[in-house]
Amino acid sequence: MTQQRQLILEQLQKRSDHPGADEVYDKVREFLPKISLGTVYRNLELLSEAGYIQKLFFKGQKRFDPRTDQHHHFCCTNCGKVEDIPFPIDTPDIDSGSDWLKQREIQEVHLHYLGLCPDCKQSQ
Amino acid sequence: MTQQRQLILEQLQKRSDHPGADEVYDKVREFLPKISLGTVYRNLELLSEAGYIQKLFFKGQKRFDPRTDQHHHFCCTNCGKVEDIPFPIDTPDIDSGSDWLKQREIQEVHLHYLGLCPDCKQSQ
DNA sequence: TTAAGTGCAAATAGTTTGCGGGAAG
DNA sequence: CTTCCCGCAAACTATTTGCACTTAA
Numbered sequence: 001m002t003q004q005r006q007l008i009l010e011q012l013q014k015r016s017d018h019p020g021a022d023e024v025y026d027k028v029r030e031f032l033p034k035i036s037l038g039t040v041y042r043n044l045e046l047l048s049e050a051g052y053i054q055k056l057f058f059k060g061q062k063r064f065d066p067r068t069d070q071h072h073h074f075c076c077t078n079c080g081k082v083e084d085i086p087f088p089i090d091t092p093d094i095d096s097g098s099d100w101l102k103q104r105e106i107q108e109v110h111l112h113y114l115g116l117c118p119d120c121k122q123s124q
Numbered sequence: 125m126t127q128q129r130q131l132i133l134e135q136l137q138k139r140s141d142h143p144g145a146d147e148v149y150d151k152v153r154e155f156l157p158k159i160s161l162g163t164v165y166r167n168l169e170l171l172s173e174a175g176y177i178q179k180l181f182f183k184g185q186k187r188f189d190p191r192t193d194q195h196h197h198f199c200c201t202n203c204g205k206v207e208d209i210p211f212p213i214d215t216p217d218i219d220s221g222s223d224w225l226k227q228r229e230i231q232e233v234h235l236h237y238l239g240l241c242p243d244c245k246q247s248q
Numbered sequence: 249t250t251a252a253g254t255g256c257a258a259a260t261a262g263t264t265t266g267c268g269g270g271a272a273g
Numbered sequence: 274c275t276t277c278c279c280g281c282a283a284a285c286t287a288t289t290t291g292c293a294c295t296t297a298a
Contacts, residue, residue, distance in 0.1 A: 002272070002278065021263075036280045041263065043278095057184050060287080061262070077231060086224060089216050092235070100210060106239040107201060111216070115230040126253060126297070145288080160255045165288065167253090184262080185287070 004028075004035055005043045009052060012044075013066040018073075018082040020061050058082050072110065076117035078124075085113065128152075128159055129167045133176060133190075136168075142180060142187040142197075142206040182206050182236075196234065200241035202248075209237065 011027050012019070019027070025040045044064050048055040054065040058075050063082060072085045091109040094101050116124065135151050136143070143151070149164045168188050172179040178189040182199050187206055196209045215233040218225050240248065 004279075022261095034280070036282095038264075038281080039279060042265095057181060060181055060184050060186060062184060074228065085218075087222075089218070092213050092216065094209075094213070094237075098211075103242040103245065104198065104239055105245050106237050108236075108238040110236040110238070112232075112234040112236065113218075113230055114232040114234070115228055118227040121227065121229050128254075146286095158255070160257095162256080162289075163254060 004032065004039055005047070007031055007035075008040060008043045009047055009066075012047075012053060012064055015066070016084060018056060018058075018063040018065050018084075020063050024064065056082070072113070074113040074115070074117070076120055077114050078116055078120035081117050083117070085111075128156065128163055129171070131155055131159075132164060132167045133171055136171075136177060136188055137190040139190070140208060142182075142189050142208075144185050144187050148188065180206070196237070198237040198239070198241070200244055201238050202240055202244035205241050207241070209235075 007028050008024060011031075012024060021037070021041050021044055024044065025035070025037050028035055028040065044053070044055070044062075047053045048064065051068060054068050056063045056065055056073065058073075059080055065084075067084065070088070072089055074083045074085055075081070076083075089111060091111060094106070131152050132148060135155075136148060145161070145165050145168055148168065149159070149161050152159055152164065168177070168179070168186075171177045172188065175192060178192050180187045180189055180197065182197075183204055189208075191208065194212070196213055198207045198209055199205070200207075213235060215235060218230075
């Protein structure tokens with residue numbers, strides 16, 4: 001656990017806005033100005049493989065989430081903001097007898113709600 | 125409706141593997157060798173805005189789906205293949221009285237199932 | 249005829265990687 | 274020590290765009 005990795009994790013854990021690698025880079029550079037973007041990418045990848053954080057994809061960009069418990073996301077179709085949905089939602093079960101399911105192995109289920117966030121809803 | 129746009133739509137409608145723009149490009153070039161990748165991107169974007177097709181994102185890449193009815197997707201975490209889930213799944217309703225929901229406007233709900241496809245499940 | 253679309257090539261955005269030097273254990 | 278990690282810069286992948294020319298309506 002290097003100083004860089006620790007700082008990246010620490011800074012990510014302070015926020016709930018699911019930043020992309022570039023935004024994490026901007027933030028950690030305030031503390032460690034010589035850190036490189038490559039290091040940020042490498043560590044975000046490692047941290048998510050190790051289960052400390054979660055990697056998400058929205059609108060073609062990787063984003064990172066310090067929460068690793070089961071929860072879902074909302075993404076604003078207007079401004080692109082990504083938010084946690086602040087309450088649990090049960091994901092629908094697929095009929096466990098179906099052939100389709102038997103042929104596959106389901107590892108994760110993600111619910112994506114798309115729409116307008118409070119700010120964008122107001123200004124429309 | 126140009127010859128290029130028609131061909132792109134036609135070829136996409138022939139498949140259910142949710143190709144990326146590059147794969148659509150490879151296919152339409154068999155019929156129109158001088159078509160450019162830019163044209164393919166522009167038309168896939170236009171067709172999805174016009175509601176003829178649907179634009180998806182998986183693993184940071186745009187993919188296109190000729191089906192526009194409500195359905196969900198499965199993505200293989202090993203090989204990246206994207207499939208339609210062949211039966212309807214009810215998306216969970218959020219408590220319509222919740223403040224969280226009242227402040228937002230939900231437009232779409234997507235369910236992403238992630239796991240191993242039949243081929244990858246077998247070879248593991 | 250003219251507005252919309254095309255091919256081409258260059259530009260951009262996001263991400264990954266090879267390498268030589270440096271820090272952690 | 275010695276392995277893992279870093280900073281840097283170059284490479285790569287996916288996508289977008291400006292421009293001069295062409296085509297559909």
